[in-house]
Structure formats: structure tokens, C-alpha cells
Amino acid sequence: MRRHFEEQIAECNARLAHMGAVAERMIGKSIQCLLDRSAAGHDEVFRHEDEINRLHIEIDERVISSLALQHPVATDLRLLVMATKIAGELERIGDQAVNICQNTATLLQHPPAEVLTNIPEMADLVREMLRESLEAFGRRDVELAQKVLDADDKADDFKDQIFFQLLGNMMTDPAVIPRALALILVARNLERVADHATNIAEEVIYAVQGRDVRHHHEDAEQ
């Protein structure tokens, strides 16, 4: 029975790893479309959204079935709860990729901005955070997960910088308002992806070590 259960957990993790790869591809493609000022990859992102939604439901069903039938405890319980929570985070990351495509479509209706503010740098950071959070999950690597948590503040700083820069642009030249608003929304989408990557990293730490680091919970307990 134990081996059968371990196979179930392994299969669930494999589906989750696949879901992570799909989410990473969606974010990569949506950012590429933004930077290239092209809608050519949008259909691919929308197709992946269907796949990621289906995987979300499948993983939740697998976890619920294991909880009901196997009564997991300790590490097994934490891993399964982590799986369903990470699946939720990945599904929302997929939603953000779709949102980036939609905001890019708005941008394409306007002439290109001279510079995209810090959005390319922010996109690099967020993609790195997502990649590392998924790698931390795959390797059960707490150190790497902690690195993702540490990077979240930088993503927030980028979003604030971009917002204030574009706010200044809008005040001096009202003609750029529609384009600037779309870019502010993209910065917001990227910041949300960073938040989801951070949540994934927090789940990895909980699953591996049983430490709940959300909302500075450990600091509050000490």
C-alpha cells in the first residue's frame, strides 16, 4: 500500500511539474509578445490557459482522492496540501499571462513608447523568480525557495518605480495616458506573478521543513 501511495504522490508531483512548465512558457511567451510588440504568440498563450485550467482541476482531484483514501500525515500530508496550493498559484500565473497579452493588445493600438521604463528588467526578475520557485519545488530546495522570497521586495520596488515614472509621463503629456495605463497594468500583472512565485516558495519551505513563513508568521511566534 505504501508503494502504491508513493506512486500516487509521484504522479501528482509529475503533473504539477508539467503544469509549472506550462505556466513558465505562458509567462515567457506573453512577455516576449510585449517586448516584441507582436500579438503572434497570443493564441498559444490562450491555448495553454485551457491546458493549465484542466491540470488545476486534475491535481485538485488527485489530492482530494489521496486525502480521502490514504489519510496522509506528516510530510505526505504537507506535500499533498502543497501540491493543491501550488496548482492554484500556477493557475493564477496563467491568468496573469493572459492579462499581459490583453494589455499588450491595448498597447499595440498606440504608437510604441520611446522606452518601456523598467518593464524589461522587471520581467527578467519575475521570470527568474518563477523559474527558481519551480526549481525549488522540483528539488525540494529550501535555500533556493528563500532566495525567491528575498527577491519579492525588488519586484515590488520595480512596480512602484514604473508607476511613478509613468504617472509623471501622464501628467506632462496626457496623450500618453492610454499607453501608460496599459503599461502600469502590465507592471501590476508582473508583480502578481512575483507574488505567486513567492507563495510557491513559501509552500516549498512548509512542505519540506514544516515551517510556516507566510506573513512573517515565524517572527510573530517567537
Added chain:
Amino acid sequence: MSTSAGVLDSPTTAAESKIRVRRLDAWYRSFHALKDINLDISSRAITSMIGPSGCGKSTLLRCFNRMNDGTRGFRVEGEIRLDGSDILGRGVELTHLRKRVGMVFQRPNPFPLSVFENVAYGPRVHGESSSRLAEIVEKSLGATGLWDDLKDRLGQNALSLSPEQQQRLCISRLLAVEPEVLLMDEPCSALDPIATARIEELMQELKRDYTIIIVTHNMQQASRASDYCGFMWLGELVEFADTPIIFTKPRNPRTEGYVTGRFG
């Protein structure tokens, strides 16, 4: 957390503990059955002991009312205190100890007597007047949820009851002598899941007034029904903590291995 040296992260402070165990070792002839056990059992709470067969959990349970004393070759060293008083000393009156610390066994074992006589037997032996017996029987059967079912059948032979009713009757029989601690050795292993759930419900009600220690092979039962849980392995108390800790993030890898079914 206890500050007593050598006590395994006991969730109970010495001040709250009903039973205090220190440096307890026990042997069956040359077999070392309990090894340096240190723990504090909380008052008015349910403490479960889990572990594979032969790990010493039943031996430990039976130490709490000296049920092992009659076993040939059994020897114990160390200290067990009930409300601060030593219970392992030679001068301890065993009848009195077993009145304070009662035991419920794996299989219900009612006397082949009527329902009434099963419950009245203990108080009568302890010198209770006949005039109070009816009142004690009603109260004891009421506490285990049997009174409404059996009040019109008190003369019925107890062996004709269902297994669950027999187990409840055995608990009533204990309550009749007003114990303080209830020891339960696999109390539901002979019962079906519905009866098991009802006995677990009863345990939750009884813990308001009694200190309960349960030994079980059923880890779901330990996780559902107990407040504190100890994991034993080869005569050692490996880990003792709040039950949610044992089943969500145990600290010792041997506890983790056992509760997840990886070994044991």
C-alpha cells in the same frame, strides 16, 4: 514545555500533570521492555500512546495501575507519581490505586451478571451502602449513554448486550467507583466503525472529568481522539507532543517514518 531534565518536549508542565513519570525502566526477566521513560500526563485530557507491536506502550499503560505486578519476572525501576504521590512503592495499597486508576480492556469483559450487578459490584466491594447503589448505577450508566437504553432492562444478563454496549458497560463499571484516571488498552479494536466513533465521542465527554490514557494501533483514532500523543519504539518514548504536531510535523525521523507508514 516541561523544564524537567530528560522529559521529551512534554506538552504538560509538571504543575498541570496528573501523572509524572521519571527515569522509568521495566524488564520482563532479561527483556528490557521500557527504557528511561520520562513524561507528564495532563490532567483532564486524552493522551494516546502509539507504536508498533511490542514497543512497550501497553506495558507502560499497565504500570500506571501496577497491572504488571502479577506478571512473573516483571521488574520496574524509576518513579511514577500520581498527583505527586509515588505509586511504585511497596506500601501502596493496590486496590485503592486501581480504584483511582481504572482500566478498560481491548475486548469488553463484563461479568456474567446482570447489567445492574456489573455496575454495582465495585461500589459494593468498596463498602458503598445498598441504598446508594441504585443512584450510582443510574449515574454511571448515564455517563456512558447507556441509561436510556437499559433502564428498563437492568436485570438483563450483560453478556447479551451488543459489543459496543458491553464496552460502555465496562466503562460505566469503572466510573461507578469514581476513578480519576481511565486507562484504555485498544478499547475499540473489537468494535465496528460506528461503535468506535461513539466510544471516541464518549471519551471526549469523559475527559471533562477524567484523565484518559489510550493505547491504540489505530493512528487515525489517536489523531482524531487525543490531545497529546507519544510515539514508542523498542521500549523508548521517541517523541511526545501535542497530537497535531505528531501528525503534521513530527520532529523525530522515526516518528515520521512510523506515522507515514514507511516503516513499523
